Amino acid sequence: MVEDNSNSVTDRLLRATQTPWSPGQEVATVLISKNSLLRMGLKHLLADTCFAVSGAGFDETSALSCYSPSTPTLFIVEASHATDRGIETVRNLKAHDLEARVVIVADQFDIRFVQAGRDQGVNAFCLMTSTREVLVKSLELVMLGETVLPSSMVLAVLREMAGRAECPPNDVIAGRGTAAPDPNARRLSAREAEILGCLKEGAPNKIIARKLDVAEATVKVHVKAILRKIGAVNRTQAAIWATEHLPEPQRPSLHA
Numbered sequence: 111m112v113e114d115n116s117n118s119v120t121d122r123l124l125r126a127t128q129t130p131w132s133p134g135q136e137v138a139t140v141l142i143s144k145n146s147l148l149r150m151g152l153k154h155l156l157a158d159t160c161f162a163v164s165g166a167g168f169d170e171t172s173a174l175s176c177y178s179p180s181t182p183t184l185f186i187v188e189a190s191h192a193t194d195r196g197i198e199t200v201r202n203l204k205a206h207d208l209e210a211r212v213v214i215v216a217d218q219f220d221i222r223f224v225q226a227g228r229d230q231g232v233n234a235f236c237l238m239t240s241t242r243e244v245l246v247k248s249l250e251l252v253m254l255g256e257t258v259l260p261s262s263m264v265l266a267v268l269r270e271m272a273g274r275a276e277c278p279p280n281d282v283i284a285g286r287g288t289a290a291p292d293p294n295a296r297r298l299s300a301r302e303a304e305i306l307g308c309l310k311e312g313a314p315n316k317i318i319a320r321k322l323d324v325a326e327a328t329v330k331v332h333v334k335a336i337l338r339k340i341g342a343v344n345r346t347q348a349a350i351w352a353t354e355h356l357p358e359p360q361r362p363s364l365h366a
Contacts, residue, residue, distance in 0.1 A: 161246070190217055
């Protein structure tokens with residue numbers, strides 16, 4: 111039996127031809143968090159704003175039943191532990207509605223998680239310590255098409271860039287003659303680096319999934335992302351790239 115997706119296609123076309131959001135226009139807002147107290151808190155903070163909470167759920171499955179694809183939609187996803195599960199939630203939301211805006215809230219963020227989130231289409235990363243005014247302003251910027259990052263993370267990145275500018279190239283330090291690492295390696299998430307290490311050892315998706323205790327479909331999604339990030343066209347090229355550029359500590363052994 112072939113599923114009729116005509117309605118979803120029509121919905122996406124309607125979203126794609128919508129006029130841009132304007133300040134004050136109501137936004138159907140859906141909260142996704144396993145923490146019921148956090149959902150209640152966010153709903154209270156957004157009361158009397160244009161971000162009308164139309165639904166809330168503990169995961170994307172329950173949340174997707176709470177929104178109307180014909181209106182501007184904003185998903186606020188809680189990812190306190192900044193795990194791959196949060197990124198997978200975003201991926202599923204974007205697959206269902208590419209035009210929806212997605213904001214992640216957490217108590218802290220690391221650069222790898224932010225990079226992975228941006229690759230999946232996250233529009234903003236907001237700290238739970240933010241004030242109501244900062245949160246609302248961030249959501250407004252997101253609806254206007256901006257990307258929002260915590261100021262502490264931006265400052266940390268700037269400090270790191272300044273530090274690199276003051277250091278000599280890697281091939282000069284301690285008389286080494288090796289080339290500097292490929293900058294694409296920094297774009298890989300921790301899980302992607304794990305899987306790339308397994309690809310280097312020639313492991314098929316089924317073995318990788320068993321070792322990492324994840325679904326084989328999840329491994330396939332990560333492999334596609336890895337190939338895109340490092341510019342490889344197949345698993346063989348990815349394995350060669352890993353041999354030349356992946357730091358040794360990030361290469362897991364399938365025989366451990």
